[in-house]
Amino acid sequence: MAALRQEIPAAEIQRQKDICRRIRVSLGDGERFAMVDTYGCQQNESDSEVLRGYLGAMGYALTGDEEKADVIVVNTCAVREHAQMRVFGNVGALSHVKRVHPERIVVLCGCMAQSEAIREKVKRSYRMVDLCFGPHDLWRFPELMERTLQVHGLSGNRGRVFSAADAEAVAEGMPRARDGSVKAWLTIMNGCNNFCSYCIVPYVRGRERSRRSEEVVREAEALVAAGYRDITLLGQNVNSYGRGLEEECDFADLLRKINAIPGDFRIRFMTSHPKDATEKLFAAMAECEKCAPHLHLPVQSGSDRILKAMNRGYTREKYLHQVELARRYIPELVLTTDVIVGFPGETEADFLDTLSLTEEVGFDSMFTFIYSRRPGTKAAEWPDDTPRAVIQDRFDRLLESANAAAAALHAAQEGKTFRVLIDGRSKNGDYNLSSRTAGGRLVHLRGDESLIGQWAQARITGSNTYALFGEIAPIRSPDESMTGPNNG
DSSP states (O other): OGGGOEOOOHHHHHHHHHHHHHHHHHSSSEEEEEEEOOSSSSSHHHHHHHHHHHHHHEEEEEEEOOTTTEEEEEEEOOHHHHHHHHHHHHTTTTTTHHHOTTSSEEEETTTTTGGGGHHHHHHHHOTTTEEOGGGGGGGGGHHHHHHHHHHHHHTTTOOOOOEEEOOOOOOOOOOOOOOOOEEEEEEOOEHHHHHHTTOOOHHHHOOOEEEHHHHHHHHHHHHHHTTEEEEEEEEETTTGGTTTTEEEEEEHHHHHHTSSSSSSSSEEEOOOOGGGHHHHHHHHHOOTTBOOSEEOOOOOSSHHHHHHTOOOSSOOOHHHHHHHHHHOOOOOOOOEEEEOOOTTTTOOOHHHHHHHHHHHHTOOOOEEEEOOOTTSSSSSSSOOOOOOHHHEEEEEEEHHHHHHHHHHHHTTTOOOOOEEEEEEOOSSTTEEHHHHHTOOOEEOSOOOOGGGEEEEEEEEEEOOOOOEEEEEEEOTTTHHHHHOOOOO
């Protein structure tokens, strides 16, 4: 619905930038350092780039050393209980920093902070936290930071700032300090309208809001001009892009617009919801030469009964049809997925449906999870008496199957040559460079580190469950450096 979409006025974003300059002046000369610790998904990584951009405008240099940091920002994830407990454990450990350096600022933000129950818990039990705000307040971080600095100075560290706006709006023009110079995140939308019964995202990220295509394309053009070679379009459900916009532009249309930008770069995206993955999208992926032949399509379960309880909006048959259709358009497609084991009420028969679907599809990689009960979601209210040992056994069986499939698919790549983007340093034994094929497969290589950020031909000489190993092959012709014989 168009009425749901709101955009922060440009004057308000400028006011936040002015506050950054005011903070910088008020803090005076001298070195100041800030640390941003990020949990969760790629969207959180993207949000942390904005936090670092604002902090840089305030005069803080970035550090990875919490003992050195004048400001410590913890950007949180609420999707699974394990991530939430890790956050609380690590934030609690910062109490020693506050005891020794009470003047330092601790910020807790992100999805966890959108929950009123979490904010109340932080108020009561985590007194080391000075500022706590949810994702809808990201754009006005400078304003909240200025208030925190003021109460900090005036009240001897007794004042604290808590904020979690309900307004869900699109903010353009925020400063951003990107992590790296080869790969970039590009948020195209935020929020989700699906309300899967297990998922907390719509409650903490809000309803879908798409950025205008001209703003997305403008940012993509700037990334290409700055030398980025691998651009990932982000959204909780990228397939829903365009709903609520005044312009007629869906996700497939947006892919074509970005593909038309001159330059040698790849386009990736995540995450896709199966109920919204259309033939038009698969056709666009096939026709856009810069679009990676990789589709992350979370199935979550292979049981129709569980899919209905999850409120996923598709059946096993429809999912399998979409996979067949996508592979028809993109024969070299690399297909990955998410699967949840132990959803409330899951039976052995339901699990076997999931196992058989994953084996029938033959995913290149699977991200497998044991169901995590999230207070506030519909499924959290449902009882389940399945023993934990049974759930763990199912998880182990699924993981064993997934690993065997991935190892076989990787072994089948040995002897092939791929065009890869060398994107960083490898930590795998004798290999010092990491790279990715167009389909997103990880390839470890040996070579001079000056090659980072460059394209290369990689001949695959070995593999395991998680990666390929190769050697940089000589380029035999000018055309081969651009296309390569394989792009999976």
